[in-house]
Amino acid sequence: MDEVTFKSDTVLSDVHLYTPNQRHLMVRLNSMGQPVFLSQFKLLWNQDSQTDSGTMGGDHRDVPREETPARTGSTGSPPGRGHSGAGFPLQAGQEGTGAQLDEDGDLDVVRRPRAASDPDPVWPPRDKVHPMILAQEEEDVLGDEARESSTHNIIKIEHTMATPLEDVGKQVWRGALFLADYLLFQRDLFQGRTVLELGAGTGFTSIIAATAAQTVYCTDVGADLLAMCQRNIALNSHLTAPGGGGVKVRELDWLKDDLCTDPEVPFSWSEEDISDLYGHTTILLAAEVFYDDDLTDALFKTLFRLAHRLKNACTAILSVEKRLNFTLSHLDVTCEAYDHFRACLRQLEQLQDGQLRFAVEPVEAAFPQRLEYERIRQLELWKIFVEPGT
Ligand SMILES: C[S@@+](CC[C@H](N)C(=O)[O-])C[C@H]1O[C@@H](n2cnc3c(N)ncnc32)[C@H](O)[C@@H]1O
Incomplete structure (x- = not known):
């Protein structure tokens, strides 16, 4: 496949957009006949290993100013400068x-001059979308030793490109990298925890969560997507926290009230899974899943339902990209999907059912960047704290 074909109903993630076709390694066709590509994403966590190894408890003031990358956006000016x-x-x-x-x-x-402490200041530029693409020759030229050390810094992801809207989960989205970055920054928060990711797509964020968590339930819908996700989990199993239960890929459809327990259905839940999920989960994750109002409503209902079933208080961490579109109906630039997301957050906060209390808080995006992607100002993180009501 030399060219990615764009049709009016296909979408292509920015994460893949700026990588020339010829540099993608196409590995196979999936069961739907779509070309599957393999990309490598480099983790920069060794660059500042002293700060990574325990002092990242969440106090942003601990992060030296020069190490905090600028949030690049249309103006490219970092905050405060x-x-x-x-x-x-x-x-x-x-x-x-x-x-x-x-x-x-x-x-x-x-642009802000690069700080001496910026990892890899020459290439690849941090402010460009730039997944490293695995080329067959690169793998071959790596000696055993180099391959051994690089595997701890590399996430390999199989994905498709330019999919129809119903297959968007087969691409990696910027929100997944942004949320993964936050998880790398807040590793202490995840240490030994049970985590549930909703709408996990390729599984990128779940894989990062599993570098510290005890167990990650990585969920989405569709056997084909979940099979791709399962493959990515296997490709990166060496990154899983030692002694952890790893990543379990399961189907969780926001449009259904209950989890599927039919053993005949691929990626269904065992009774043991369900009891572990409800008994131990304290962190929920969702990246880049707020692009359709009906699905956003379904996701918030799912969060609400899950929160009531979980035994412990929990925190949901959500990433969203505020996408601006010109709409003919408004004759203006709007961000309707984002506005709807914010309205759902407000509604959740105002809910008072006597059992649970939901508190919503934006997360400051000044945490260090450990993955290479364009951290545009439209990327946001939100936390929802769920606690017993008074
Ligand atoms: C834009 S993708 C984001 C994927 C991934 N989180 C990322 O950021 O790369 C949206 C995801 O929501 C999932 N999704 C859509 N409808 C869903 C539903 N009813 N139940 C569960 N997941 C759903 C899609 O399959 C897809 O994986």
Whole structure:
């Protein structure tokens, strides 16, 4: 396959968009005849291993300022630098790291100079979407020793590209990398925990969660997608926390009230799984699953239902990309899916059923970047704390 074919109903994740076709290694066709590619994502956690190994307890003030990457977005100006106070870049001619005008009068944004502590400052550039793509020759030229050490820094993911909307889970989305980054920052929070991921897609975030968690229930819908996810879990099993129960791929459909326990159905739940899930889960994750209002409603109902079934208090951590679209109906740029997500958060917070209390909090996005992707300002993390009501 030389070209990725775009049809009007296909979508392609930005994570895959900027990687030239010829650099993707196509490994097989899936059961639906879609080409499956293998990409490598490099983990930068060894770069600052002293900070990683226990002092990352969540206090953002512990993170040295220079090590905190800029949140690049359309203006490219990091928070607190090059801003005029109203959120705009500096005008041409002003001093500092703000924007200049080029000879045509276009904004020419000066990026923050890289700190000496920035990992791998030359290549690949951290502010570009840049999954490293596995080429057959690269694998062959690696000596045994190099291959051994690189495997601890590499996540291999099989995925498809340019899928129809119903298959979006077969691609890796920026929100998965953003949430995974947060998990790498907050490893202490996950140590030994039981975690449930909803809408896990390729399983990327679950794999990262499993580097510290006891057990991760990695869930989604569709046997084909779940099989791909299971394969990714197997490809990365060496990253699983020692002594942990690993990642269990299971079907969890937000449109259904109950978990499937039919042993004939692939990825169904055993009674033992269910009792472990409800008895021990304290963290729920969901990345990039708020793109359709009906599905968003279904996901929030699922969160609500699960929260009532879990034995312990729990925290849900959600990543969302605020996608701006021009709509003919509004004749304006809107972010309807995001607005609906925010409305659901507000509703949840106002719910008072006497049993549980839901508290919602945004997470500051100033945590270090350990994965290579474009951390645009539209990426957000939200936490929902679920506690017994008073
Ligand atoms: C945009 S993808 C995100 C996948 C992955 N979290 C990521 O960020 O790479 C949305 C995911 O939601 C899943 N999803 C959609 N409807 C669902 C449903 N009814 N129940 C469970 N998962 C669903 C899709 O299969 C897909 O994996």
